[in-house]
Amino acid sequence: MSTAATPDDVTKLADQGTILINGEWRKTGSAGMMDHINPATGKAQAAFAVGGRAEIDEAVRAAKAAFPAWRKVKADVRRDILNRFAGLLEQHKDKFNRVAALETGVPISGFPIINLAIDQVKYAAGWCDKIEGQITPTYPFDALNMIHHEPYGVIGAITTWNGPVAAAMMKSAPALAAGNTVVVKPPELGPFGTALVGRLAQEAGIPPGVLNIVSGAAEAGEALVRHPDVAKVSFTGSIPVAEILLKAAAEQIKPMVLELGGKSANIVFDDADLDQAAVMAAYMSAVQLAGQGCLFPTRLLVQDSVYDAMVERVLAHVKGVKIGNPLAADTMMGPVISQRAVDRIMGYIDHTVASRDGKLLTGGKRVGGDLADGYFIEPTVFGDVDNRSRLAQEEVFGPVLSIIRFKTEEEALALANDTRYGLAGYVHTNDLGRAHRVAGGLEAGYIGVNAFPSMAATAPFGGWKHSGYGREGGRISVEEFLRPKNIHIALPGSNY
Numbered sequence: 300m301s302t303a304a305t306p307d308d309v310t311k312l313a314d315q316g317t318i319l320i321n322g323e324w325r326k327t328g329s330a331g332m333m334d335h336i337n338p339a340t341g342k343a344q345a346a347f348a349v350g351g352r353a354e355i356d357e358a359v360r361a362a363k364a365a366f367p368a369w370r371k372v373k374a375d376v377r378r379d380i381l382n383r384f385a386g387l388l389e390q391h392k393d394k395f396n397r398v399a400a401l402e403t404g405v406p407i408s409g410f411p412i413i414n415l416a417i418d419q420v421k422y423a424a425g426w427c428d429k430i431e432g433q434i435t436p437t438y439p440f441d442a443l444n445m446i447h448h449e450p451y452g453v454i455g456a457i458t459t460w461n462g463p464v465a466a467a468m469m470k471s472a473p474a475l476a477a478g479n480t481v482v483v484k485p486p487e488l489g490p491f492g493t494a495l496v497g498r499l500a501q502e503a504g505i506p507p508g509v510l511n512i513v514s515g516a517a518e519a520g521e522a523l524v525r526h527p528d529v530a531k532v533s534f535t536g537s538i539p540v541a542e543i544l545l546k547a548a549a550e551q552i553k554p555m556v557l558e559l560g561g562k563s564a565n566i567v568f569d570d571a572d573l574d575q576a577a578v579m580a581a582y583m584s585a586v587q588l589a590g591q592g593c594l595f596p597t598r599l600l601v602q603d604s605v606y607d608a609m610v611e612r613v614l615a616h617v618k619g620v621k622i623g624n625p626l627a628a629d630t631m632m633g634p635v636i637s638q639r640a641v642d643r644i645m646g647y648i649d650h651t652v653a654s655r656d657g658k659l660l661t662g663g664k665r666v667g668g669d670l671a672d673g674y675f676i677e678p679t680v681f682g683d684v685d686n687r688s689r690l691a692q693e694e695v696f697g698p699v700l701s702i703i704r705f706k707t708e709e710e711a712l713a714l715a716n717d718t719r720y721g722l723a724g725y726v727h728t729n730d731l732g733r734a735h736r737v738a739g740g741l742e743a744g745y746i747g748v749n750a751f752p753s754m755a756a757t758a759p760f761g762g763w764k765h766s767g768y769g770r771e772g773g774r775i776s777v778e779e780f781l782r783p784k785n786i787h788i789a790l791p792g793s794n795y
């Protein structure tokens with residue numbers, strides 16, 4: 300394939316170091332070096348430092364040492380630092396977009412995920428000087444009963460590769476605003492954007508030790524959760540890894556925030572605006588991020604009477620998609636992240652074809668020709684999918700949409716909720732009563748009615764059921780990193 304741009308952005312970041320501890324960058328790690336593969340070419344493009352337990356120990360020590368001063372930084376000063384940080388992220392938007400294209404294959408022409416990160420930092424900055432306590436009544440005797448909300452100390456943040464910069468900021472920004480210090484463990488499949496974040500954090504004046512970054516893999520992630528001086532962990536990733544980490548955290552009764560993916564239903568009723576619904580149904584499941592989004596509407600539930608009309612519209616969109624080099628301005632869809640991902644996704648497609656759990660309507664193949672070396676998979680749509688099939692029940696995390704028929708509202712809700720996941724849910728209808736009923740009946744934490752939510756930083760994002768717990772975004776995301784303390788002060792002269 301022709302790569303018009305060079306991978307300068309990521310090689311430079313790798314050369315400058317991807318581990319940041321106490322304000323100092325490291326170019327090598329105790330667990331060695333790892334080649335990063337550009338998913339669009341299948342070729343190694345930069346080697347980065349892999350940190351392990353040793354770097355996590357040092358980073359946590361630095362974060363612990365920095366905590367007492369950071370929590371005492373005056374609220375307005377902390378707010379100004381975070382606002383400066385957001386401004387610098389904004390100035391480097393184009394660079395972040397190029398890095399995302401190179402490290403994770405996200406087209407530069409698509410939705411700039413960096414915007415989510417910037418908004419999270421701005422939003423969290425606004426909370427710095429608004430964290431308040433309460434005074435409550437006491438009995439049987441008079442006292443001053445105060446409730447303070449205090450930071451935990453050191454927060455561990457473990458992120459995944461499909462939006463590593465946004466995820467790092469969804470976790471770190473509220474944690475920092477609340478007065479905690481942070482150690483981020485970015486994903487090995489996408490460590491460079493987070494390194495750029497670290498450089499801009501330094502430039503913004505976030506003091507050494509307050510935000511540390513240890514690029515690495517499982518060893519570093521596990522060391523972070525097991526470290527006794529890490530008070531709380533926020534994790535985005537898969538359920539099997541969450542299970543390992545929960546067991547580790549259980550040994551220290553350590554609280555966690557878990558964002559673990561989904562298999563979200565998108566219910567289209569016969570009174571919906573089908574043209575509008577089809578755009579979202581097609582692009583947000585089988586095109587955007589090559590389908591690698593945890594909240595994507597991967598199960599499209601369509602009412603019987605409009606099934607054919609909806610399928611026709613969805614296919615018209617999907618078939619027109621331009622797949623290719625993420626750095627090219629006209630590319631709509633890039634590669635999936637790795638060869639492992641190709642194998643997994645093709646495994647689901649082949650299994651569904653063989654088992655007849657659904658009818659293949661379009662796609663279903665790895666892209667060849669000029670793109671054969673990269674990890675490109677055609678946008679793929681299956682119709683008449685069995686909701687109990689592997690395809691409909693498991694998270695494929697690739698450009699594969701399952702379409703399922705239903706007849707009644709009750710059946711639609713039952714199908715939508717018949718999953719262990721509960722991250723998001725979507726409903727398309729022009730009947731206001733039905734919109735409220737279905738939104739109320741969906742067992743999920745993030746609902747869109749006639750739209751895909753904008754992921755505003757003001758909105759609490761997170762799952763129900765096996766999709767995890769805890770929230771990112773909204774006031775509650777700051778509260779995740781504060782713990783209440785009740786202080787009872789006896790008043791002189793009170794009768795006790």
Ligand code: ADP
Binds near residue numbers: 459460520544
């Ligand atoms: P995904 O499938 O989305 O990559 P993973 O759960 O495998 O999700 O990875 C998410 C994050 O968890 C990454 O930063 C990864 O390095 C880290 N990770 C993977 N395995 C472990 C583990 N056993 N312990 C701690 N962290 C891990």
